[in-house]
Each structure stands twice: as C-alpha cells, then as structure tokens.
Amino acid sequence: QQQVKQSPQSLIVQKGGISIINCAYENTAFDYFPWYQQFPGKGPALLIAIRPDVSEKKEGRFTISFNKSAKQFSLHIMDSQPGDSATYFCAASNYQLIWGAGTKLIIKP
Amino acid sequence: EAGVAQSPRYKIIEKRQSVAFWCNPISGHATLYWYQQILGQGPKLLIQFQNNGVVDDSQLPKDRFSAERLKGVDSTLKIQPAKLEDSAVYLCASSLGGPSTDTQYFGPGTRLTVL
Numbered sequence: 001q002q003q004v005k006q007s008p009q010s011l012i013v014q015k016g017g018i019s020i021i022n023c024a025y026e027n028t029a030f031d032y033f034p035w036y037q038q039f040p041g042k043g044p045a046l047l048i049a050i051r052p053d054v055s056e057k058k059e060g061r062f063t064i065s066f067n068k069s070a071k072q073f074s075l076h077i078m079d080s081q082p083g084d085s086a087t088y089f090c091a092a093s094n095y096q097l098i099w100g101a102g103t104k105l106i107i108k109p
Numbered sequence: 110e111a112g113v114a115q116s117p118r119y120k121i122i123e124k125r126q127s128v129a130f131w132c133n134p135i136s137g138h139a140t141l142y143w144y145q146q147i148l149g150q151g152p153k154l155l156i157q158f159q160n161n162g163v164v165d166d167s168q169l170p171k172d173r174f175s176a177e178r179l180k181g182v183d184s185t186l187k188i189q190p191a192k193l194e195d196s197a198v199y200l201c202a203s204s205l206g207g208p209s210t211d212t213q214y215f216g217p218g219t220r221l222t223v224l
Contacts, residue, residue, distance in 0.1 A: 006151075032208075032210070034212075041217065042215075042217055042218075043113070043200050043202070043215025043216050043217055043218050044152065044200075044215050045214075045215065046212045046213070046214075049212075089151050089152075091151075093208045095165075095207070095208065096154060096157070096165060096208055097154065097208040097213065099151030099152050099153070100151055101149075101150055101151050102149070102150065102151050
C-alpha cells in the first residue's frame, strides 16, 4: 500500500512533442506528490509538486494532473526539448517520501 | 546558497571491507536523509534525522549500516562489512522541515562499487 507505480519505464519523444509520465498510488493518506528530475551523475532535483486539493498545477512547460478518485497523477512536459532528457521520478508522501521506479526520457532532436 | 555536499564522490572496495560517507546539508536545514539508489531504481530511504535525532530508520540494515548526525549538522553513513548488493549510489538530502511539507535538496551522491 506504500508503493507508487510509475510508467512507462522509458520514453522517447520528438523535440517539440508532449511527454507524459503516469503514476498511481494506493495509500489515501498521501498528501504531497512531487516530481523530481535527475540528470546522470547528479542527485534528484524537485521539478514541480502538487497537493490533493488541487487537480492541476502548471509551471512553465511542466504540468501535473491529479485525479484523486482514481488515485493517479501524471506529469506532462509540453514542447519537449533535448535538455529535458533525464530520468523523472514521481513520489508521494505522508510522513515518508515513497518514490516511483523512474522514467528515462529521451527527447530526439 | 551552497548545496548539499557529499564525499567521496566515488568509492571502490572489496566485500567485507568497511566504508564511510560524509554529508554536509544546507545550512539551517533541520531534516537530513540518507537514500540508497540502485541503478535503474528510485531512491530508497535508509534513515531520516530531525536535528540530531533519528525519525525513521525502519529500512536501514542495522546489522551492517550505521549513521549519525553530529550536533544536528553533518552526518556520516557507515557500512561494515560491505556486501556485493550494497553497490549503489548513496544520496544525502536535506530539508527545512519534514518530507510532506518541504522540498528535499539532494547532494550529488557517492557511487559505491563493492567487488
């Protein structure tokens, strides 16, 4: 019940396209849902986060969509750029941050 | 603002040897985390400190792993003796408050290879 399931494992998108990564959870006590971006050789860095009282949050080209009833949330990257190529992790927290397995995103020029 | 510092960046040891990692969090951050990240997986929390007290060490293999946070600032994580399956990146992170309220800032990690 503490798991966060993330898909797909890897994703290739053309430059300018939309990248979509999905996550699902079971524990309804989770109250904080961040997305982290990790480049090779670096630690993860917070990209964007949402709380369950909001259905969508947008920051620049990055949008989180949150469906509380379905217990799912997703990251949309609009106008994807080669510099967005990285591994993306969703996570969920109540007292401890539980991480998804990650999605390796490659943006083709 | 300086980020989270970790050292060493890389370490290669043989199984049954011991190893220690050091972390200096962002100044003023009360909460410090150690994570283990195995290649191709998400980070797994090993231990969480609030100031110099342990909040959560439920996933720390206490027969071989130990951690301390001196004076509520720097922290060390030790493995003794190391096993092959300990090969991973060890990430240190810090935050102002707890994991459901504040952003965790990560260091670059220490890549450990156990031969």
